[in-house]
Amino acid sequence: MPKITIPLGPQHPALKEPGNFLLCLEGEEVQSATLRLGYNHRGVEKAMEDRTFIQDLYLVERVCGICSHAHTTCFSMAVEEIGGIEVPRRGQAIRVLVGEIERIHSHLLWLGVAGHEIGFDTLFMYSWRDRELSLDCLENITGNRVHYGINTIGGVRRDITAEQAQNVLKQMDVIEERTKYYIKLATEEPTVLARTKGVGMLPKEVALSRCAVGPLARASGIQKDVRKDDPYLLYSELDFKVITHDSCDVFGRLVVRVFELLESIKLVRQIIKSLPEGPVLAKAPRKIPAGEAVCRYEAPRGEDMHYVKANGTEKPERAKVRAPTMANFASVPYMLQGGWLADVPIVIAAIDPCFSCTDRATLARRDGSAQTLDWPALRSKGIEFYKARGVDFRKL
Amino acid sequence: MENKVIERVVTWARMKSPWIIHFNCGACNGCDIEVLDALTPRFDVERFGVMLKGTPRHADVLIACGPVTRQIEARLKRIYSQMAEPKFVVAVGACACSGGVFDGCYNVLGGVNSAIPVSAYIPGCPVRPEALIDGVVKLLSTLEKKEEPAPAVSKTV
Numbered sequence A: 001m002p003k004i005t006i007p008l009g010p011q012h013p014a015l016k017e018p019g020n021f022l023l024c025l026e027g028e029e030v031q032s033a034t035l036r037l038g039y040n041h042r043g044v045e046k047a048m049e050d051r052t053f054i055q056d057l058y059l060v061e062r063v064c065g066i067c068s069h070a071h072t073t074c075f076s077m078a079v080e081e082i083g084g085i086e087v088p089r090r091g092q093a094i095r096v097l098v099g100e101i102e103r104i105h106s107h108l109l110w111l112g113v114a115g116h117e118i119g120f121d122t123l124f125m126y127s128w129r130d131r132e133l134s135l136d137c138l139e140n141i142t143g144n145r146v147h148y149g150i151n152t153i154g155g156v157r158r159d160i161t162a163e164q165a166q167n168v169l170k171q172m173d174v175i176e177e178r179t180k181y182y183i184k185l186a187t188e189e190p191t192v193l194a195r196t197k198g199v200g201m202l203p204k205e206v207a208l209s210r211c212a213v214g215p216l217a218r219a220s221g222i223q224k225d226v227r228k229d230d231p232y233l234l235y236s237e238l239d240f241k242v243i244t245h246d247s248c249d250v251f252g253r254l255v256v257r258v259f260e261l262l263e264s265i266k267l268v269r270q271i272i273k274s275l276p277e278g279p280v281l282a283k284a285p286r287k288i289p290a291g292e293a294v295c296r297y298e299a300p301r302g303e304d305m306h307y308v309k310a311n312g313t314e315k316p317e318r319a320k321v322r323a324p325t326m327a328n329f330a331s332v333p334y335m336l337q338g339g340w341l342a343d344v345p346i347v348i349a350a351i352d353p354c355f356s357c358t359d360r361a362t363l364a365r366r367d368g369s370a371q372t373l374d375w376p377a378l379r380s381k382g383i384e385f386y387k388a389r390g391v392d393f394r395k396l
Numbered sequence B: 001m002e003n004k005v006i007e008r009v010v011t012w013a014r015m016k017s018p019w020i021i022h023f024n025c026g027a028c029n030g031c032d033i034e035v036l037d038a039l040t041p042r043f044d045v046e047r048f049g050v051m052l053k054g055t056p057r058h059a060d061v062l063i064a065c066g067p068v069t070r071q072i073e074a075r076l077k078r079i080y081s082q083m084a085e086p087k088f089v090v091a092v093g094a095c096a097c098s099g100g101v102f103d104g105c106y107n108v109l110g111g112v113n114s115a116i117p118v119s120a121y122i123p124g125c126p127v128r129p130e131a132l133i134d135g136v137v138k139l140l141s142t143l144e145k146k147e148e149p150a151p152a153v154s155k156t157v
């Protein structure tokens, strides 16, 4: 049978964001898949160098609309580390609270999208309806549904009142009840099982070698969660489990995410019960002393990493974002290989891809300290490099 | 006379069931999830006959979110050209209206109107689903009044 290559994206009903996959098919079977990124690259990192730390917070928040709190928390933790700023405990607690409600919203969103990809639109509508409750909580606490803008360098911008906390608890009860329904559905509903079991296999060794993170790694049986491995904020004092599953397929990822919902609800309750008293914000200087820091944060999609380098002024010298989807993309071609064309959307959706997080680029500075190479120079450099190692391309 | 009747029927049909296509041309996702949110039970724009379609060839309204990046520009134009006439473009979110926070980034061209003509602008970062519904309804009512496509580049919101 002849092989055909079909492009998927950048605009495709199965992709909510622009990305491009080139699928090489033999019949209905996917032989190989290549990924092309960059449609969503806006140049956030470069823009951050031109803005002050406070302005940058609003920019990193807009790296991604779904895990915006993850990015701002991670960035401000990095800046606080450089500046030696101690965030008050109540501020930390509110960060955890918003972070966990965000995880609930993100996982419910994923559940709906996954339902949509397998043609189960009822699940899509149900879970998005319930997701509204978590958005209500966020709006109640922070004032906005999607970009909360609650973080600032040194803590959070708003305190929460007892009434708001009660409100959140009330919503959590409803979400918990619905989550139990989803757990039942995910593990018992025959159509869901038929579409997810044995699909998009990612064995543990492959997941490790391809550096998978987040729910993708946990569904391949890897105990990996920054909240446990390298606790930040108040996580070392909170009680929660790292959910893993060893089925290594889309079903495992579904189960991991729905059970994580329960853990997040548990965390929200704990935080509200033991909300420390005191201020929420420590005063931070406008100018951050020279230094650099790397910070990690467990975003809903996995480990998010921010690197910040400050040079004593009010603007960062360099900032770098490594979003979780970037780490997970390496596993996607492997999972697609040997699968059916019809399963491609759900396999891609199963990593919960976030292209806007992922499209980053590296830029070389032209200030004389770095050398820039044009294409012919780069090419001849490559040839020389391999010649020196005894590879002669003329023979090939 | 007969033509007039047919035209009115067509306009009526167009207004009562605008099919939309959603395209993310470099957005942060915030607007995209709010657009999808507008389709789900709490807001449910299907009440107005709005339906989300997968291909530009079936759609009347292009809902474009986010600033136009250099990479996506050609694709956006291609999608626009694939849509059947008459077609409308709604720029959703601060980014799509003007570039928003990303204005001035090296890979960003600006708002959606830097690539294709826009019929309605809905501001907000992200837009609230209510604002989105309001914008779409306003766009449709301009249709009703004039019984002809809204002018290509005009601010209705």
Ligand code: SF4
Binding pocket: A062, A065, B026, B027, B028, B029, B030, B031, B032, B065, B066, B067, B092, B093, B094, B095, B096, B100, B101, B124, B125, B126, B127
């Ligand atoms: S307007 Fe705001 S929410 Fe919408 S795409 Fe732009 S940054 Fe994201």
